[in-house]
Amino acid sequence: MTGILTSAQMRSTEAAAIACGKCSGADLMERAGQGAAQAIRDAFPVKHRHAVILCGPGNNGGDGFVVARHLAQAGWRVEVLSLPGAGQSGDAARMADLWDGPREDLARAAAEAGARPDVVIDALFGTGLGRPLDPLLADVQAAVRARAGEGACARVALDCPSGLSADTGEVVGGEDAPVLPADLTLSFHSPKPGHYLSRGPEICGALTVVPIGLPPEDVPPLEAPPTGPITRLVAPASPPRWLGARVAPGNGDHKYTRGHVLVLGGKVAQGGAARMAARAALRVGAGLVTLAVPPAALIENAARLDAVMLARCADAAALTELLEDARLSALCLGPGLPPDARTRDLVLAALGAGRPTVLDAGALSAFADAPDALFAALHPRVVLTPHEGEFARLFPDLAEARREGSKIDAVRVAADRAGAVVLLKGAATVIAGPDGASSLHAGVYARAAPWLGTAGAGDVLSGLIAGLIAGRGAQDVHGQVEVAAWLHVETARRFGPGLIAEDLPDTLPQVLRDHGL
Ligand SMILES: NC(=O)C1=CN([C@@H]2O[C@H](COP(=O)(O)OP(=O)(O)OC[C@H]3O[C@@H](n4cnc5c(N)ncnc54)[C@H](O)[C@@H]3O)[C@@H](O)[C@H]2O)[C@@H](O)CC1
């Protein structure tokens, strides 16, 4: 498993490894600094090989002193600038003692004209940042860069850019508080949530994980497991090994074993969203898809559909009647539905059938005034797919608490409260289940898919999820939601510039073929 560890989980992982005698704190710091020095040499094969390292008072600063020693041993010219009066202690003090090169007072040295560095390394604060950054420290980075000429000097952050919360991806102290942006961030052992969430990707620049010899989170014998559940990172590797097992039909499958999705469609002239969801469900592998629409919208939809079948559904009673067909194996409600009383009744009728169900858009907003009525009807095979606004309508207190905690924390609590799987959209998409499991799909850095910010992309995601939980996928709803999030981004990246939502279902076969299906 690839996990994302919070600051507290990282500390307890380190403490457990030390307690079971596998290594000492100094060993870990040595490996962190050595690995970071190698990563910097790999990333910047620069001509003059000159680094300025800003070292803070804690272990992040200790890592900085190790990087200094290893870069100097590799022939780099290294200047260490450290905080005045900040005597290191423990392992960091030992590493500071082992550095016998130039070391100056940070604020004073930065103000002086000096040789032009190629790289400025931020080893001021990592996971231990406890309060907003002193604005003077941000000025130091700028002053060192100014020496090199603006833009000419690369910025590397050890573990986390100083000023950024490794847990939330917010700047500690708020939007306007100081932070040291990086071009490359070297995270030790595992990524941290703040590298992916909120402003994290913009401030980290690029992300590389440096192994420091700690065992993966799921391997014994760590005596004390990390505190709290670990968030899983969805398929950082490409191509993902699991895709075939999750998506491809077996030889013995036929259309009914692949599942029959029922998508509820909107009023006349508001049917596009549901049609795109239906098409996505069919493309991703549902054996049959039926679009059920108000009687007045039948003709419009009949003119627009071929492989997707059409049914009449005037109201909740009609939906209940349709659901007497036990072969309808998954439902999708929301795309193109207005947030009104009829939609509320349709949702409650759908949930009463107890089948895997995706609720999105209007199906969520229809309960803005009465979220508890929705939560009371949900079950663990329901997936809610809100964007930030819809999330705030259903969970106003959690949206407010996001100022303190992370998006992951908020979605975890939401899934627990709802008793359903919750997927909160965004460049970093967070998925949590009622069983406490959580995962993050990071459509950032090399997997950024800015083309997805287009009308209807969310409707397609709902359809992908419905298609994936209609057949055998119903046995692992959370896992299939992860697959849908991955395919959604992968398909947008495959199509690239000019993407509109209709392109997503029709590009999907190319993505599946690219990955050997
Ligand atoms: N946990 C682990 O497994 C490992 C941690 N390592 C390093 O250790 C770091 C964490 O070390 P620490 O817990 O010592 O934390 P930091 O080094 O991030 O900072 C803690 C120190 O900074 C002070 N401080 C916090 N916020 C401040 C502010 N705004 N202004 C001024 N001073 C402030 C604290 O009082 C404390 O002295 C990681 O980010 C990583 O770089 C590595 O050495 C490898 C192993």
Ligand SMILES: [K+]
């Ligand atoms: K740092």
